[in-house]
Amino acid sequence: MSVFDAIDTRRTIRQYDQSFVPPKEHVKKIAEAAIKSPTGYNRQGVDLLVVTNKDIINNMNDKVFDALDEDAKNYFRTRKELGLEKFITCDAPVLYVLYANGKTDDVYARLDAGIMAESILLTATSLGYATMPIGTFMIGDLSEYGIPKDKVLLAIAMGKARAGIEIPPCDRNTKITYLE
């Protein structure tokens, strides 16, 4: 799939086919695409945790959910209507967690994590997968999995979209100014 088609067709999907786990070869190919992305001054200040163990994904979901305030919990609870059990990770079979390793400052780490995230999203899209960026993961304490507290930058859920779900439109009104 071309870059432009991947950008054009990518949508955030929250309903995954529970009977399908992407093959390890694809999971690894996406991770390798991520780390080929550029980083500020090539400092490579973002490391990557790739989780395909369902118990660990569920435990991460619960840790993040428990850290939410009550309003946010209620917001995420509305996802029960989508038939979900885990409202943050949306029962996706694969989770990529981007976290800061201290080789760069927070400003660059976030920019670099965004760059890596888009490589993950587009590579996954080009392989036929559905994806969902999860900013909420920033609040969880995942130190039991080797991620220093408060160092998660972003997580990305990945899997096969459930058949028959509604694909949301691309609703954008971002301002572009041309100086010619």
Next chain:
Amino acid sequence: MSVFDAIDTRRTIRQYDQSFVPPKEHVKKIAEAAIKSPTGYNRQGVDLLVVTNKDIINNMNDKVFDALDEDAKNYFRTRKELGLEKFITCDAPVLYVLYANGKTDDVYARLDAGIMAESILLTATSLGYATMPIGTFMIGDLSEYGIPKDKVLLAIAMGKARAGIEIPPCDRNTKITYLE
């Protein structure tokens, strides 16, 4: 060009063909790819300035350069060896400037800018162009061009690579951990 090939072949290039300006159709296609990228909670907190006016690009370069401390100026001055006149923008014919519009907080704005930046870099690569992310733009005051002070998140230079230049290797040792 496929997503994976674009990620695999993209390199930061600082030497541009001075006789070639990318056609407006390509410049716009890249900008439109950028704004189709996902943003946290779809808040679209990053706007985009696309500059093809050489005088403005040069003026932006000078404003950023002048704001550097002397050590940083000396670091960038070494780029004179590459045959460059403007050491920050590297004489590129097109500049994409991503800046925060206040619709989201700084943390999400930086993540979103990184995501948009990778869309720009990969779309440009797939169209045959060379690119360079410029984090240094964060320090410049570009308020005369409508960008609120301290709101630049990242800039990306784009153009055609100069013939015969050395393409740097992809040097990565980012840590990937698999939890299976």
